[in-house]
Amino acid sequence: MLRIVLGSDLAPERAADPALAHLLSQGRGSLAFLLGDAACRYRLLTTGIHWDRVLLAFDGERAVGFAAFKHARRGPFALRWRPFVREFGLVAGGVRFAGFCLSEWREWxxxxxxxxxxxxxxxxNQGVGAALVQACCAHAAAQxxxxxxxxxxxxxxxxxxxxxxxxxxxxxKRLVPFPPVRGMWRGLP
Ligand SMILES: CC(C)(COP(=O)(O)OP(=O)(O)OC[C@H]1O[C@@H](n2cnc3c(N)ncnc32)[C@H](O)[C@@H]1OP(=O)(O)O)[C@@H](O)C(=O)NCCC(=O)NCCS
Incomplete structure (x- = not known):
């Protein structure tokens, strides 16, 4: 049976499970030019996860998906420069970190x-994605x-x-097609 839980409601030892951070770091693939592959994103982003901005879908004990969200200038990832410098060196790491910050701030x-x-x-294809989207809408409405x-x-x-x-x-459609995304919205009751 599918269960959707706010990350910050998990017991601390459960939230510390690397499998959850791993799942989360699989997202942001569109920023691979800044954040590298999934293994690199894991090292860059999972040192500071805001679990109150993540809904996790569990099938039994196994996490099978997530929806992450942003409000009040806070998303699922803390902006930390140290992992970028460790990964890419001072100059390249600084440039990539600045690019990531710009992409995050743009969404504020x-x-x-x-x-x-x-x-x-x-x-x-079993309804998990739809359940996460609906749970995220319900969470936003409740806020x-x-x-x-x-x-x-x-x-x-x-x-x-x-x-x-x-x-x-x-x-x-936007006049300037960069980044190559389309905006969507939904009103909440
Ligand atoms: C996009 C994504 C999140 C969808 O997740 P999902 O769990 O497959 O989504 P759902 O199962 O709710 O819906 C997918 C399809 O399965 C169908 N489906 C849902 N429940 C079903 C069921 N019980 N039996 C058969 N089909 C089912 C739905 O009709 C839906 O098809 P439709 O969209 O044409 O109507 C998933 O493909 C994914 O993780 N992709 C990679 C990351 C990504 O692209 N993220 C979005 C970034 S904007």
Whole structure:
């Protein structure tokens, strides 16, 4: 049976399970030019996870997916420069960290942003993604937000379809197509 839990409600020893951080670091693939591959993202991002910005889907004891979100200028990842310098050296690490900060700050204009969504491959097409999207909408509504926004990559029709089927509408195409994403939004009761 599927269970969706806010990361900060997990027992501390459960949240410390590296498998959860691992799952989370599989997201942000579109920023691979800054953050490297999944193993590198794990080293860069998981030293400071804000678990109060992550909903986790569990099938029994196994985490099978997550939805991460941002509001009040806080997303799932703390902005820490040290791991970038350790990974890439002072100059390249500094440049990559600055690029990551810009990408994070750009999203602060959204009052409540669905920042990332991912379901483990074997668990896909069983409704986990939809359940996470709905749980994220319910969480935003419970926090008093009137709408939820997200950005979907132009080359991800599968995710776009999932959002459309879960009450989201497309925003107008942007004049400047960078980053290559399309805005979507949904009003909340
Ligand atoms: C996009 C993603 C999160 C979808 O997750 P998912 O768990 O497969 O999503 P769902 O199962 O809820 O929906 C997927 C499809 O399965 C179908 N489905 C849902 N439950 C089903 C069931 N019990 N039996 C058969 N099919 C089912 C749905 O109809 C849906 O198809 P549709 O969107 O054409 O209607 C997942 O593919 C993923 O992690 N992709 C990589 C990361 C990514 O792209 N993230 C989005 C970034 S914006």
């Amino acid at each position: 204009r959204y009052p409540f942003l669905l920042y990332g969504l991912r379901v483990d491959k074997p668990a896909r 008093g937000f009137a709408r939820i926004e997200l950005e979907v990559p132009l080359d991800n029709p599968r995710a776009r379809r999932l959002y459309l089927h879960n009450g989201f509408a497309l925003r107008r």
